[in-house]
Amino acid sequence: MPCEFRMIHRVEFADTDMAGIIHFASYFRYMEVTEHAFFRSLGFSINTRTPEAEVGWPRVHVSCDFKRPLRFEDEVEVHLRVREKREKSLTYDFTFRKVNPSIEVAHGSLTVVCVAVDPETDQMKAVSIPDPIARQIEAAPEEVMI
Amino acid sequence: MPCEFRMIHRVEFADTDMAGIIHFASYFRYMEVTEHAFFRSLGFSINTRTPEAEVGWPRVHVSCDFKRPLRFEDEVEVHLRVREKREKSLTYDFTFRKVNPSIEVAHGSLTVVCVAVDPETDQMKAVSIPDPIARQIEAAPEEVMI
Amino acid sequence: MPCEFRMIHRVEFADTDMAGIIHFASYFRYMEVTEHAFFRSLGFSINTRTPEAEVGWPRVHVSCDFKRPLRFEDEVEVHLRVREKREKSLTYDFTFRKVNPSIEVAHGSLTVVCVAVDPETDQMKAVSIPDPIARQIEAAPEEVMI
Amino acid sequence: MPCEFRMIHRVEFADTDMAGIIHFASYFRYMEVTEHAFFRSLGFSINTRTPEAEVGWPRVHVSCDFKRPLRFEDEVEVHLRVREKREKSLTYDFTFRKVNPSIEVAHGSLTVVCVAVDPETDQMKAVSIPDPIARQIEAAPEEVMI
Numbered sequence: 281m282p283c284e285f286r287m288i289h290r291v292e293f294a295d296t297d298m299a300g301i302i303h304f305a306s307y308f309r310y311m312e313v314t315e316h317a318f319f320r321s322l323g324f325s326i327n328t329r330t331p332e333a334e335v336g337w338p339r340v341h342v343s344c345d346f347k348r349p350l351r352f353e354d355e356v357e358v359h360l361r362v363r364e365k366r367e368k369s370l371t372y373d374f375t376f377r378k379v380n381p382s383i384e385v386a387h388g389s390l391t392v393v394c395v396a397v398d399p400e401t402d403q404m405k406a407v408s409i410p411d412p413i414a415r416q417i418e419a420a421p422e423e424v425m426i
Numbered sequence: 427m428p429c430e431f432r433m434i435h436r437v438e439f440a441d442t443d444m445a446g447i448i449h450f451a452s453y454f455r456y457m458e459v460t461e462h463a464f465f466r467s468l469g470f471s472i473n474t475r476t477p478e479a480e481v482g483w484p485r486v487h488v489s490c491d492f493k494r495p496l497r498f499e500d501e502v503e504v505h506l507r508v509r510e511k512r513e514k515s516l517t518y519d520f521t522f523r524k525v526n527p528s529i530e531v532a533h534g535s536l537t538v539v540c541v542a543v544d545p546e547t548d549q550m551k552a553v554s555i556p557d558p559i560a561r562q563i564e565a566a567p568e569e570v571m572i
Numbered sequence: 573m574p575c576e577f578r579m580i581h582r583v584e585f586a587d588t589d590m591a592g593i594i595h596f597a598s599y600f601r602y603m604e605v606t607e608h609a610f611f612r613s614l615g616f617s618i619n620t621r622t623p624e625a626e627v628g629w630p631r632v633h634v635s636c637d638f639k640r641p642l643r644f645e646d647e648v649e650v651h652l653r654v655r656e657k658r659e660k661s662l663t664y665d666f667t668f669r670k671v672n673p674s675i676e677v678a679h680g681s682l683t684v685v686c687v688a689v690d691p692e693t694d695q696m697k698a699v700s701i702p703d704p705i706a707r708q709i710e711a712a713p714e715e716v717m718i
Numbered sequence: 719m720p721c722e723f724r725m726i727h728r729v730e731f732a733d734t735d736m737a738g739i740i741h742f743a744s745y746f747r748y749m750e751v752t753e754h755a756f757f758r759s760l761g762f763s764i765n766t767r768t769p770e771a772e773v774g775w776p777r778v779h780v781s782c783d784f785k786r787p788l789r790f791e792d793e794v795e796v797h798l799r800v801r802e803k804r805e806k807s808l809t810y811d812f813t814f815r816k817v818n819p820s821i822e823v824a825h826g827s828l829t830v831v832c833v834a835v836d837p838e839t840d841q842m843k844a845v846s847i848p849d850p851i852a853r854q855i856e857a858a859p860e861e862v863m864i
Binding site: 444445447450451454455458473482484485486487488489490491492495550 | 628
């Protein structure tokens with residue numbers, strides 16, 4: 281059962297800033313794009329309509345540690361691992377490795393909650409991860425967490 | 427009847443790129459933010475729900491000419507003028523002047539169409555600008571268009 | 573001699589806005605990413621250091637016409653064509669076709685000027701496109717411009 | 719000696735996504751804009767050239783916790799507090815309060831390192847915070863950290 285996913289990103293010009301390196305917020309774009317590609321790899325869209333409701337995945341906690349800068353046109357491999365799977369939430373860890381030379385440049389995480397919009401109140405509330413999705417995702421084993 | 431609006435923006439760090447100057451797409455952010463502030467100045471939100479429908483304003487044509495670069499922390503005055511008002515669309519011109527020294531740095535335009543989502547087809551279709559809005563906006567006189 | 577380039581982009585979540593469709597400024601990101609991939613396909617980086625100077629390509633005119641919306645996870649083929657090649661500038665046309673179903677959704681253009689930073693004044697000034705680059709790029713024939 | 723700073727931001731259209739609420743990465747834009755306004759309030763630019771070198775402030779750790787969503791045109795007060803001041807780094811805490819009604823919506827942090835580019839290696843290395851800046855900033859007292 282899938283617990284990880286890898287994806288290569290390239291640092292684009294608009295991802296840089298006047299310091300000549302990648303702007304730190306770009307890492308969150310890469311995390312999110314990788315999360316959504318992970319869902320597609322399982323046959324789902326992150327924007328899923330179940331028979332009961334349309335579910336979404338707002339973030340409740342995000343973080344990133346930066347070790348080395350990335351520069352324009354660098355390729356970076358983003359390695360997503362499911363750190364924790366709960367009834368209504370998922371936590372992903374992300375390791376960023378520059379491709380050439382291969383070197384870890386950053387480490388991030390996203391904790392996301394599965395929500396549905398209550399049609400009566402128009403408010404989002406946490407719901408159980410829909411079964412078809414929950415059955416496809418598991419937490420990565422401890423030993424994979426290097 | 428209002429036909430223009432002015433707003434000061436500051437070039438933020440994330441708006442720059444590795445060339446050390448503002449990234450060109452940032453001008454479109456400033457145009458849009460100014461357009462929406464113009465609507466608020468009239469007592470409306472750009473995201474308007476009329477008794478009949480929720481109307482939106484997708485862009486059909488946008489452009490920008492760049493004369494001089496802006497840099498981090500520069501202040502720029504964005505001067506919006508309504509160039510054309512039609513039954514279902516508006517065209518805005520935007521002049522960008524750096525504040526200090528005062529110098530024109532760019533000139534842009536947005537042509538936007540008033541649409542409502544057809545609840546049956548879930549498609550957007552052009553509709554007449556709602557009366558309360560249409561009554562508040564007029565095209566700027568020719569002679570203002572320097 | 574190359575005069576065109578094609579690249580597939582996917583509409584990412586952060587490229588959308590509350591209207592539920594792609595934000596219009598995202599098209600400029602796709603144009604620029606395609607332009608830079610075109611340069612890499614020729615063996616260059618857009619960020620080129622020649623023996624004389626480091627050249628850059630600020631934009632002097634950009635535009636985009638929008639025909640149909642794109643939505644989250646849509647794939648779009650961006651077709652870059654060199655419309656005009658001058659001594660110090662290039663103009664690209666971009667046609668955006670949604671991949672499935674294949675349908676044109678937008679048409680854009682970028683006019684870019686080759687500049688070098690004058691080390692004495694720290695100002696950018698237009699310079700001739702470096703020979704190694706100029707020799708690799710030509711304007712697309714008229715008949716290709718459908 | 720200053721240890722905090724407050725700034726109001728408005729959620730702009732481009733800051734939202736198709737979920738109809740603010741995109742989570744926008745909070746990092748607001749944190750950074752507030753950090754830079756804090757520096758300006760002290761008479762400095764974040765982009766400071768000292769007699770010795772040009773110093774910058776790359777991030778080494780960033781995080782954000784999200785409690786409630788923000789929506790288009792919401793005003794949010796960002797309250798920056800200096801949590802820790804070390805010889806070569808600063809840690810800021812940020813509390814985000816929606817203005818109307820006043821309610822805490824998020825809490826973030828940035829840890830930034832003062833660096834200078836070594837002209838010989840073109841690499842960034844951590845340096846002591848320049849005196850004129852260090853003399854102007856102090857950590858907020860514990861009791862302010864509610």
